[in-house]
Amino acid sequence: MPTSLANSIRTRLAAAAVLALWPGHAPAQMQHQHGGEAACSEPALHCATKVTPAFAADGTLWLAWMAGGRISVASSRDAGKSFSAAAQATPEALNLDWGPDARPKIAIDAEGGIALAFSIFKDKAFNGQVLTTRSLDGGKSFAGARPITASNESQRFEAIGFDGNGELFAVWLDKRNRVQAREAGRKYEGAALFFATSNDGGVAWPEARMAAENTCECCRIALAFDPSNRPVAMFRNIFGDGVRDHAVIAFADVATPGEPRRVSEDDWRIAACPHHGPSLAISRDGTYHATWFTNGKVRKGLFYAYSRDGGQTFSAPLAIGDPKRAPSRPYVLAAAKRLAMVWKEFDGERTTVRLMTSADDGRSWAQPRTIAETADASDHPLLVTDGRRSYLSWMTKADGYRFIPIEDES
DSSP, rough: OOOHHHHHHHHHHHHHHHHSSSSOOOGGGSSOOOOOOSSSSSSSOOOOOGEEEEEOOTOOOEEEETTTTTTEEEESSSTTTSSSEEEOOOOOOOOOOOOOTTOOEEEEEETOOOOOEEEEEEEOOOOOEEEEEEEEETTTTTOOOOOSSSSOEEEEEEEEEEOOSOOOEEEEEEEHHHHHHHHHTOOOOOOEEEEEEETTTTSOOOOOEEEEEESSSOOEEEEEEEETEEEEEEEEEETTBOOOOOOEEEEEEETTOOOOOEEEOOOOOOOOOOOOOEEEETTTTTOEEEHHHHHHSSSSEEEEEEEEETSSSOOOOEESOGGGOOOOOEEEEEOSOEEEEEEEEEEEOEEOOOOOOOOTTSOOOOOOOEEEEEEBBBOOOEEEOSSSSEEEOOOOOOOTEEEEEEEEOO
């Protein structure tokens, strides 16, 4: 196939993938589509479709990615200019969850121990299983991946993070309750939000517990920790008769979930999977910063809101992005001195990553600007900070992995 024709086809496929997540294309959102065409089938970083960054306490940047059916990691001591040789956390090829909102998760404790979590498909019906693995030698080797729970039902869309006490907290979407519902002849909507805490960094997990029932079953979960190291999860919930709007749950501690609180009443009634989850960051004063996508009756597109009372109430939603350019995949980061928010836009030919920043904890925002672009398939844009500077992490097929500094926080 001629190169120009191949590039044209890839561009049209990228356009279709983005438009499928925009108002007027809701039916396409229920399809389990591949999360980006792989550049190649090797486990190397340049073949990856999903890349997740994390900084260690000593300033080392770590990446976890999926490629060639494997999860791999590598580190950088020069802010992404160069990387160590990759280590494969999963030596055998797996049927990795390739859904649009699925990706490997990485968390690093204060001593440099690395925890990974990811999900695999167990069957053709997209039932999943969440696996975790741990490295105690600086990412040189990993223990064999083990299930996060003994349940034989489906688990997907995990999120993990270490709290201030060094305990590894995890939340995920779980469908075990549908078995009891079927046996009782009841209809079961969606999934449930389950959680567990490991006190040995993910080597062993206690019995999982439920935090909320009847959640949307196929969107990423946003996990953050408040200034008291209490976990807070944001997720797409099912309210009433099929309304899939967002909610937050603030945990009193790693073992005690609070009540779900609605972030915004968008009234998105859809009997399908949006595959478009939220982002959540918590600033040093405890303010929640939430971003999300909706295609509801009340509002459509990307939005931001904040809560200054621990998620009890949220501000009026602020629209984000140019609605003519299909804005998607928002991500928010609360760094030391300012907030940063990124998202993708598509003009029919190129995908751009747009950035806004706030120096007053979300009360006002600078005008958006473009900080990266590509003409082919790309991963979701992510933000990460080393405490001094914030960075954009973005994997693209045409241009490779991008790690771009945003703001100096010193």
